[in-house]
Amino acid sequence: MDPFDGPGSPRHEEQEEAGRAESRSRWARFSSWxxxxxxxxxxxxxxxxxxxxxxxxxxxxxxxxxxxxxxxxxxxxxxxxxxxxxxxxxxxxxxxxxxxxxxxxxxxxxxxxxxxxxxxxxxxxxxxxxxxxxxxxxxxxxxxxxxxxxxxxxxxxxxxxxxxxxxxxxxxxxxxxxxxxxxxxxxxxxxxxxxxxxxxxxxxxxxxxxxDKPGGSPVRQTAKENLxxxxxxLPTIHELDLFKCFQSILIHLQMLWELTLLGEPLVVMAPSPTVSSETVLALISSISPLKFCCDFRPYFTIHDSEFREYTTRTQAPPSVVLGVTNPFFIKTFQSWPHIVRLGEVKMAGDLPKQVKVKKLSKLKTLDTKPGIYTAYKTFLHKDKILIKRLLKGIQRKRPSEVQSAILRRHLLELTQSFIIPLERYMASLMPLQRSVTPWKTPPQIRPFSQDEFLSTLDHAGPQLTSLLRGDWIGLYRKFFRSPNFDGWYRHRHREMTQKLESLHLEVICDADLLGWTKDKSEVEVVDLILKLREKLIKARRQQLQLRDGVMDKLDSFISSIISSLPADLQIVLGTGASP
Missing domain, CATH: 3.30.450.200 (Longin module)
Known part of the structure; x- marks a missing residue:
C-alpha cells in the first residue's frame, strides 16, 4: 500500500477536501435556500x-x-x-x-x-x-x-x-x-x-x-410563461397573519410595539409552540422596516444551550424576546420585567377577549391567568381610532387578511414616523459632495449628537407624520440606550462610509491622473498606484455601487502608468496586480 494514500496522509486529506468541495458545488442551489x-x-x-x-x-x-x-x-x-x-x-x-x-x-x-x-x-x-x-x-x-x-x-x-x-x-x-x-x-x-x-x-x-417601497402593493401573478x-x-414569503397573532392583545399593541422597539427583555408564555413562535415573530416584525437587533427565540425550552445564560439571577435579564410553553418558566422568569401570558383565545360575544395588564407580583403560580405582567408605562398614548376600526371589522366579519393589512399599515406608519427624523438627521451628518476631492482622503461623517438630534424635533419631529401624542423625546432617549439604536446607527454609518468611498473613487476617475503624474517623482507615482490598488480591492470586496466604467478606467490607468515606469519597478508592481 502506498504510504501517501492512507488516512491522515496529505493525499488522503486532499481527496477528502476535493470531495467536500464537489459536494458543496453539487448542493450550491439547495444551500442558497x-x-x-x-x-x-x-x-x-x-x-x-x-x-x-x-x-x-x-x-x-x-x-x-x-x-x-x-x-x-x-x-x-x-x-x-x-x-x-x-x-x-x-x-x-x-x-x-x-x-x-x-x-x-x-x-x-x-x-x-x-x-x-x-x-x-x-x-x-x-x-x-x-x-x-x-x-x-x-x-x-x-x-x-x-x-x-x-x-x-x-x-x-x-x-x-x-x-x-x-x-x-x-x-x-x-x-x-x-x-x-x-x-x-x-x-x-x-x-x-x-x-x-x-x-x-x-x-x-x-x-x-x-x-421596494415600504408597504407596497401585494405580489401579483406574472403571466409571462405558460407554466x-x-x-x-404566495403573496408574501415572510409576513404573518398579524391580526390572528395579536387578537387577544390588540388593545395593548402600543405597549408591545414600544417594548420591542426598545429591546426590552420580554417573555411570551403561550399554550402551544405555534402560538409562541407566531407571537414572537409578529412582535419582531412590528417594528419593520427597522431591524430587531437583539436576540429572539420564537420557541425556547429548558434544554436550550442558552437556558442558563438567559435565566441567571445574578445579572439583569438580557435584551431578548423568548417564546415558551412550559409553565415551569413562570417561576424561572419571575425577575423579568415584562411577561405576556397567553391562553386559548376566548370570545366575548363576537370579540376575542382582551387580556389585562397586571402587576408582576401576581405572577406566582403555575396556573397564572392570561395577562401582560409589567410595570411599564408607555411613552405614547393608545391609538383608540385603530382599536375601534379593528373591533368594528370583527363585528362586520371582515376577513383576517384585511384586518392584518390594517394592522401592518398602522405599525409601518408608526415606525416610519419614529425613524424618519433619525434618518433625516443622519443624512445631515454626511459631508457635502463638493468637499470630496481626488487628492485628499474623503472627509469624515460628523458624529451623532443625541442633544443636537433632539433639538431638531420641534420643527422636524414625528408630529409631522403621526397623530399620536405623548412623550416622543422620552421614547427617543430610551431608544438611544437600546441594541436596536446601536444596530441601526452602525448599519447607516457603514452605508454612508461606503457612499463616500464610491464618491471618492468616481471623482478620482474623473480627474486628470496622467497629467498629475507628469511632474511627480517615481516614489510619488508608485505611492499613488499602491493607494489606488488598495481602494479598488476594497471596493470589490465591499461591492460598492459605482458608476459604470469606473473600475475599468482606473484599472487601465494603473496598467498604463506601470508600463511607463522602469522595467525593475514594472516587475515589482506587476506581482501585486489587482484582481
Whole structure:
C-alpha cells in the first residue's frame, strides 16, 4: 500500500477536501435556500433523536443536533395531537464556515429585516403526533424540520404543507426527491419573481428588495410563461397573519410595539409552540422596516444551550424576546420585567377577549391567568381610532387578511414616523459632495449628537407624520440606550462610509491622473498606484455601487502608468496586480 494514500496522509486529506468541495458545488442551489432537512423522532431509550439529515454530507455539530432535537418537539404541556407547525431559532456553533460572497451579494440588496442570518439558524417544523398501537408509547411522534438562515416563515411553512404529509407516507425517498428538486431552484435574488417547482406544484414568490417601497402593493401573478401546472402564488414569503397573532392583545399593541422597539427583555408564555413562535415573530416584525437587533427565540425550552445564560439571577435579564410553553418558566422568569401570558383565545360575544395588564407580583403560580405582567408605562398614548376600526371589522366579519393589512399599515406608519427624523438627521451628518476631492482622503461623517438630534424635533419631529401624542423625546432617549439604536446607527454609518468611498473613487476617475503624474517623482507615482490598488480591492470586496466604467478606467490607468515606469519597478508592481 502506498504510504501517501492512507488516512491522515496529505493525499488522503486532499481527496477528502476535493470531495467536500464537489459536494458543496453539487448542493450550491439547495444551500442558497436551506442548510439541511432533518427528521427528528422519539426514541424510547434516547428520547428525541435525529433519524435523518439530508443532504447526508451536511456537517452539524453535536450542539446543533441537540438544539434541533429538543426544539423540534412540542413539550408535554402543549398536548399537540395531529399536525402542528411552528418555528424556532438557535445559535450556530462557533467556527462554522459559510459562503461569504453569496451572503454578501444577497444581503446587499435584501431589506435588513430579511437578510441571511450569519450567527443563527431558523428551524421550520412540521410535527405529527397520532395514536399508534404498534408503538410502545401508544403514539407515533415525528418532526420534519427545514433548517435555513433565511427568515422566510410563510414560504417554508407553505412548502412544509406540501411536502410533509407525503413524507410521512413515503419517508426517505420522498425527502431525497424534494431536496433534489430544491437544488434545481434558482437562487433567491432580491427584486426577482421566481417559480419554485416541488412535488407537482409550482410556488410563485417574489423576493423582496431593499429598493421596494415600504408597504407596497401585494405580489401579483406574472403571466409571462405558460407554466403547467399553473403556479400557486404566495403573496408574501415572510409576513404573518398579524391580526390572528395579536387578537387577544390588540388593545395593548402600543405597549408591545414600544417594548420591542426598545429591546426590552420580554417573555411570551403561550399554550402551544405555534402560538409562541407566531407571537414572537409578529412582535419582531412590528417594528419593520427597522431591524430587531437583539436576540429572539420564537420557541425556547429548558434544554436550550442558552437556558442558563438567559435565566441567571445574578445579572439583569438580557435584551431578548423568548417564546415558551412550559409553565415551569413562570417561576424561572419571575425577575423579568415584562411577561405576556397567553391562553386559548376566548370570545366575548363576537370579540376575542382582551387580556389585562397586571402587576408582576401576581405572577406566582403555575396556573397564572392570561395577562401582560409589567410595570411599564408607555411613552405614547393608545391609538383608540385603530382599536375601534379593528373591533368594528370583527363585528362586520371582515376577513383576517384585511384586518392584518390594517394592522401592518398602522405599525409601518408608526415606525416610519419614529425613524424618519433619525434618518433625516443622519443624512445631515454626511459631508457635502463638493468637499470630496481626488487628492485628499474623503472627509469624515460628523458624529451623532443625541442633544443636537433632539433639538431638531420641534420643527422636524414625528408630529409631522403621526397623530399620536405623548412623550416622543422620552421614547427617543430610551431608544438611544437600546441594541436596536446601536444596530441601526452602525448599519447607516457603514452605508454612508461606503457612499463616500464610491464618491471618492468616481471623482478620482474623473480627474486628470496622467497629467498629475507628469511632474511627480517615481516614489510619488508608485505611492499613488499602491493607494489606488488598495481602494479598488476594497471596493470589490465591499461591492460598492459605482458608476459604470469606473473600475475599468482606473484599472487601465494603473496598467498604463506601470508600463511607463522602469522595467525593475514594472516587475515589482506587476506581482501585486489587482484582481
Amino acid at each position: 436551506l442548510e439541511c432537512a432533518c427528521v427528528v423522532t422519539f426514541d424510547l431509550e434516547l428520547g428525541q433523536a435525529i433519524e435523518l439529515v439530508y443532504p447526508q454530507d451536511v456537517k452539524l455539530t453535536e450542539k446543533e443536533k441537540t438544539s434541533i432535537c429538543y426544539l423540534s418537539f412540542p413539550d408535554s404541556y402543549s398536548g399537540c395531537l395531529g399536525d402542528t407547525q411552528f418555528s424556532f431559532r438557535f445559535r450556530q456553533s462557533v467556527g462554522r464556515r459559510t459562503s461569504r460572497l453569496r451572503d454578501d451579494l444577497y444581503n446587499r440588496d435584501a431589506p435588513v429585516t430579511l437578510q441571511r442570518e450569519t450567527a443563527h439558524f431558523f428551524g421550520y417544523v412540521y410535527f405529527r403526533q397520532v395514536k399508534d398501537v404498534s408503538v410502545k408509547r401508544g403514539y407515533f411522534q415525528k418532526s420534519l424540520v427545514l433548517v435555513s438562515r433565511l427568515p422566510y416563515t410563510h414560504l417554508f411553512h407553505s412548502l412544509m404543507q406540501t411536502i410533509a404529509p407525503e413524507f410521512f407516507e413515503k419517508h426517505e425517498p420522498c425527502l431525497e426527491a424534494v431536496c433534489n428538486e430544491i437544488d434545481q431552484w434558482p437562487t433567491p435574488v432580491p427584486g426577482q419573481t421566481l417559480n419554485l417547482p416541488v412535488m407537482g406544484v409550482i410556488l410563485q414568490v417574489r423576493i423582496p428588495s431593499k429598493f 403547467l401546472p399553473v403556479p400557486t402564488l
